[in-house]
Amino acid sequence: MKKDKKNRVLAYMAKWWYLYLIGFAAMFLAIYLDMKGPQVTQSIIDDVIVDGQVWILMRLLLMLLGIGFGRAICGYVKEFIFDCAGVRVGRDLRKMLFGHIQGLGVDYFDRTNTGELMARVKDDVDRIWSVTGFIGMLIVESIVHTIAVLYCMFHISPALMLVPLVTMPLVGWTAVRLENKLDRVYQDISEQNAELNTVAQENLAGVRTVKSFAREDYEIEKFRRQNGKYYELNMKLASVLAKYEPNISFYTKIMLVCVIIVGGIMVIRGQITIGQLGAFTEYANNIIWPMECLGWLSNELAAAFASYKKVDAIMEEEARIKDPEHPVQVDGVRGEIAFDHVDLEIDGHKILRDISFHVDAGKTLGIMGMTGSGKSSVINLLERFYDAAAGRVMIDGRDVRTMRLEDIRKNIAVVMQDVFLFSDTIQENISVGQRDVLEYETVCQAAGAASAHDFIQRLSDQYDTVIGERGVGLSGGQKQRISIARALAKKTPILILDDSTSALDMETEYQIQTELGKLEDVTKLIIAHRISAVRHADEIIILKDGQIAERGTHERLMEKKGMYYETYLAQYDTQWEPVPGTEEQKGGEKPWQ
Secondary structure (H helix, E strand, O other), X not given: OHHHOOOHHHHXXXXXXXXXXXXXXXXXXXXXXXXXXXXXXXXXXHXXXXXXXXXXXXXXXXXXXXXXXXXXXXXXXXXXXXXXXXXXXXXXXXXXXXXHHHHOOHHXXXXXXXXXXXXXXXXXXXXXXXXHOHHHHHHHHHHHHHHHHHHHHHHHOHHHHHHHHHHHHHHHHHXXXXXXXXXXXXXXXXXXXXXXXXXXXXXXXXXXXXXXXXXXXXXXXXXXXXXXXXXXXXXXXXXXXXXXXHXXXXXXXXXXXXXXXXXHHHHHOOOOOHHHHHHHHHHHHHHHHHHHHHHHHHHHHHHHHHHHHHHHHXXXXXXXXXXXOOOOOXXXXXXXXXXXXXXXXXXXXXXXXXXXXXXXXXXXXXXXXXXXXXXXHHXXXXXXXXXXXXXXXXXXXXXHHHOOHHHHHOOEEEEOOOOOOOOOEHHXXXXXXXXXXXXXXXXXXXXXXXXXXXXXXXXXXXXXXXXXXXXXXXXXXXXXXXXXXXXXXXXXXXXXXXXXXXXXXXXXXXXXXXXXHOOOOOEEEEEXXXXXXXXXXXXXXXXXXXXXXXXXXXXXXXXXXXXXXXXHHHHHOOOOOEOOXXXXXXXXXXXXX
């Protein structure tokens, strides 16, 4: 990334070089026509009005008409072409940025606000887009236009040209001062915009929680504070513009008055003709708009540079978890999982300590523990969202750090504790963008195994029913069942269930467990708080403070009368008695087997 740090935008501009070539050609032709107009005016005054050559008037008027028409055509072409180029550069840059963000590790999202990323992808790219399009065109045009006007002025009267030359440095100095101040202000505004987006996004995403706890007034006050800061920064921006932009306009108007006064004296003295003064005055008028736009263009340029710094900072971020330089070849995954004395440390905090277990392909491991004991961290290590600080995490005897991330994650299906559903149809949510790959029957079978098919059939459009953001409109249990169906439809050799049945009633949970038990060739990791979810696992481990406190089958853990036993008593409120000759309590079944 660091190699092309300074030329990312230029690289995308170079991709559309032919559009810029057409746009610049139209711009230069428009500027040439602008320079010819005052010359025709000079001829009308000197040759027609003063010398009386009336017969050339029609030709000169037609020339003015042709210049005006040509200028209009060139103006349309250049603006349209530059807009097209800018839009395409913005599209490519936004695509690159979004793709880069998708490639960053989970740790980056742990420390970065969603609102900030939204501001970078939308607002900041828009500002860069404007400078690569219409605003960039005006910047170049104002420079070339000014040089062309000064050249024409010099040919009319080098002495009179000194008047605008004296004014221009003053305007330029004012514009530079403006740009320096705007650069700092725009960086602050960009940061505050990200904060404002974050507050709004969090509030809207958690609107039900806000209303449930009657936090509307609190959230309104929090938004008001952030909005107030945003207002103050924009007022600071307005005060900077109000201080400098009128000065630029005033200087240009003084310059025009001085040109007429000094030029009039030169006409009286016979140093220039009245037609030359008319042409020079037109040129002076032509040079005013670039100088007046200088403040605004500096404003836009400063904003774009501030935005580019923000975008570039993200592009300089590198994922800590990457594919190995020489990954092992994975032709197929059986599903054997092993943790070998694994430690996990995040930001200096020990999360897991000396975790070891082995799960044969097709077997089931249950994981229990108090909140914060490190249960979900096991998933993060297995999917390689984080790397172990010590020890090895292995799939089929291969250290996951030697495998490609795609090979790891495409062979694991996860039902997360925090269910996330997209604002799309139920079928798309189950197929997760693989609608063309997964057949409709496969989706229905997965939904049936997750006990979701019946309630889906009762919806207005069944599998084509569009659900709201995060599954709004569905109950917690319905969302969990769709999430389970999504994992089952993936048909992977490893299935992870992270407290995935917490919102289900006991009967529905049992039905799903029975269906999961039929998956003989699938290795299952079940993280749960309910003993009913793990009691039939081949092995159960109990985590406490990031370490394995107990392990064994349901029967053996009950015999130990430790943490697992205490949990059983708390959940079932009954005494447990072992059944002689079996590993299960009387009446128990083994849906996992």
